[in-house]
Amino acid sequence: MGIIINALSIVSGSVIGSLFKESIRLKNFTVLAISIMIISLVGFFENIFDIYSMTLKSNELLVVVFSLIIGTVIGDTIQLENRVSNISSLSNKGFSNLIDAAIFFAVGGLQICGPILLATVGDNSQLILKSIIDFPFALMFGVSYGKKVLLSFIPVALGQVIIFLLTLLSKTFFNATVIKQLCAIGYIILFFSGFNLICESKYKINNVNMIIGIFVILFYNVIIKLWR
Template identity: 30%
Template sequence: MSIIILNGIFIVVGSLIGLFFGKSLSKNITESIIKVLGIFVFIMGLKDALTYKNGMYIACYLVVGTIIGERLDLDGKLKNLGELLQKKLKVNSGANTVQGFVTAVLIFCVGSMAILGPIKISLNGDGSLIYIKSILDGVMSLMLASTYGVGVIFSTVVVVVYQGLMFFMGSWLKLITEPSVMGDITSIGGVILAGLGINLLLSEEKLKITNILPAMFLPIIVAFFIKIV
């Protein structure tokens, strides 16, 4: 569990460095960084999305997951959490803070490493994935905080809690280490990241990416069901 907390520390440190450098950036540079990050996240997501073996399964998971997410209004709930943290910590940075929080949560929590990393620690004490993820998250948080501000630091709470749950559920989620299940989760996570990249590039219309998140857990549920039956 201490390794997961280390992941959070990397995000905080990276964000603080980004905040320091962000103060000297003009609005044009900030907007350009967001666009560049959007292109990078889109390509990163597209690479993972194309790893699927059965596209029909992935499409079904995405549709069902989106229906669940829309019903639960996960996008609205995550934004409300960002606003709550903003009020509690008395930060007055406008909508940019909430947007930074939501964007950072999606980038840091979507992907195979965010799920498989904590589970590997739980099953056999292997923290290698989280060490790698911590470095990547630290660099990404630096870039995000330089443009979105303090909201990126707030994401640390969600990242640590989310990965902590994966750690404690590790003994129940052994199926996730199977290549087929891991491949589906990676592909779905890639689609979500690609959508997030599009969001960063768009100036007006926004996709409710958070509402797609339940799709990532459907391959695990289906695998459990098949094993029981």
């Protein structure tokens, strides 16, 4: 359900934006950015803070922080964000607009963690949150590029379905600890997405590089399970 909702948010936003482009003005994303940052902080602490004992889960916090650092270093070394950005420059202008939109919606922490959470515990919350965030940006892309950007839902939904199915095949691997670690790092990446919306370009954080941190967490937990 969450995957369908996310696809519909992109399609509807793109269509509405393209049809009413003369009357829609989306220039100030400050409120949206602050909302994203607040939601991200709440989600992050929810996953690394034990509300019953009122203490931080120090082991999980360390795993998340070190995975994020290592992942960011790897992403920066292989220039992940630059490579992703350069994809659209390889195609013609009309098609590059579609690729820009697809990359924006398909690259992020919730894009990966959302389907994992859905497959493991049937929780749609991260995908619904992603849908709420994606809708105003789909409006913006619709206003700027026209309704052709609605096709960007295809790679987004396809990627989510693939992650969902792969997670189902290895469901026993994703215990509560792994899920909380993945959710925590997903919310950190989302936080910096909001942060970048209200910052000058010279202060922006390359949060795309942080996505590698998700795979570092998965690799770490695979090693731990094999070791045991």
